[in-house]
Amino acid sequence: MSDHPEAPVGAFEPPYYVAVFTTVRTAEQSGYGETNARMEDLVREVPGYLGMDHAQTPGGLGITVGYFRDADALTEWRHNAEHRAAQQRGRAEWYQSYTLHVAKVERSHGFTRA
Amino acid sequence: MSDHPEAPVGAFEPPYYVAVFTTVRTAEQSGYGETNARMEDLVREVPGYLGMDHAQTPGGLGITVGYFRDADALTEWRHNAEHRAAQQRGRAEWYQSYTLHVAKVERSHGFTRA
Numbered sequence: 001m002s003d004h005p006e007a008p009v010g011a012f013e014p015p016y017y018v019a020v021f022t023t024v025r026t027a028e029q030s031g032y033g034e035t036n037a038r039m040e041d042l043v044r045e046v047p048g049y050l051g052m053d054h055a056q057t058p059g060g061l062g063i064t065v066g067y068f069r070d071a072d073a074l075t076e077w078r079h080n081a082e083h084r085a086a087q088q089r090g091r092a093e094w095y096q097s098y099t100l101h102v103a104k105v106e107r108s109h110g111f112t113r114a
Numbered sequence: 115m116s117d118h119p120e121a122p123v124g125a126f127e128p129p130y131y132v133a134v135f136t137t138v139r140t141a142e143q144s145g146y147g148e149t150n151a152r153m154e155d156l157v158r159e160v161p162g163y164l165g166m167d168h169a170q171t172p173g174g175l176g177i178t179v180g181y182f183r184d185a186d187a188l189t190e191w192r193h194n195a196e197h198r199a200a201q202q203r204g205r206a207e208w209y210q211s212y213t214l215h216v217a218k219v220e221r222s223h224g225f226t227r228a
Contacts, residue, residue: 006138006171006173006174006175007138007175007210007211008136008137008138008175008177008211008212008213009136009213010213011213011214011215017217018132018134018215018217020132020134020179022122022123022167022179023122024120024121024122026227053136053175053177054171054175054177055169055170055171055175055176055177056169056171057120057168057169057170059120060120061120061121061122061167061168061169062169063122063167063168063169063177063179065134065136065177065179065215067215091225095225095227096121096226096227097121097122097224097225097226097227098122098224098225099122099123099124099125099222099223099224099225100125100222100223100224101125101132101179101181101219101222102219102220102221102222103131103132103217103218103219103220104217104218104220105215105216105217106216106217106218107216108213108214108215108216109213109214110211110212110213110214111205111209111211111212111213112210112211113140113209113210113211
């Protein structure tokens with residue numbers, strides 16, 4: 001038994017894609033929360049979007065993992081105009097540093113306690 | 115300027131591998147900290163190990179992303195006897211649920227504020 005309301009996104013049938021986005025933010029976070037919430041809504045509309053995991057350390061390292069059915073889904077998300085504007089603002093204001101790793105999942109498995 | 119001591123692992127030249135391990139833990143965490151520290155030491159000895167990012171939400175969702183130069187590095191880590199024993203104990207005691215996604219990175223990029 002667990003008192004944790006959260007559960008990780010499960011394993012899908014490979015192949016699928018993960019976008020691993022790791023960040024450290026600046027002290028200037030004006031507008032970040034609203035934009036982040038809007039991006040979370042927008043990405044859900046992308047055909048082939050499968051889900052997202054997010055966690056953040058007290059020290060400020062954030063990890064977001066987005067799961068997508070195929071490369072086309074990621075291309076659509078990458079080219080979304082509102083997403084591009086948010087990325088630009090992120091580089092100008094919100095992010096001290098970030099890394100994006102886009103990868104094709106070859107194998108996966110999940111475990112859930114009985 | 116940032117007061118964050120942490121920085122995400124940077125982008126490597128593709129192809130390379132990511133192992134995305136997402137977890138929710140149980141209330142039974144006896145021995146977890148020591149084993150986790152030991153695994154962090156052990157994985158550093160794997161030829162082709164490139165680095166690791168880790169973050170955890172207050173609600174208990176943990177995300178660990180390991181970066182590896184190639185599939186052989188991951189195979190060596192997967193077959194490590196001490197690691198296998200730790201995984202077994204994790205399923206028996208420490209994890210409520212987890213998912214592992216192993217993926218080959220096709221593109222990556224990093225940003226650091228000037």
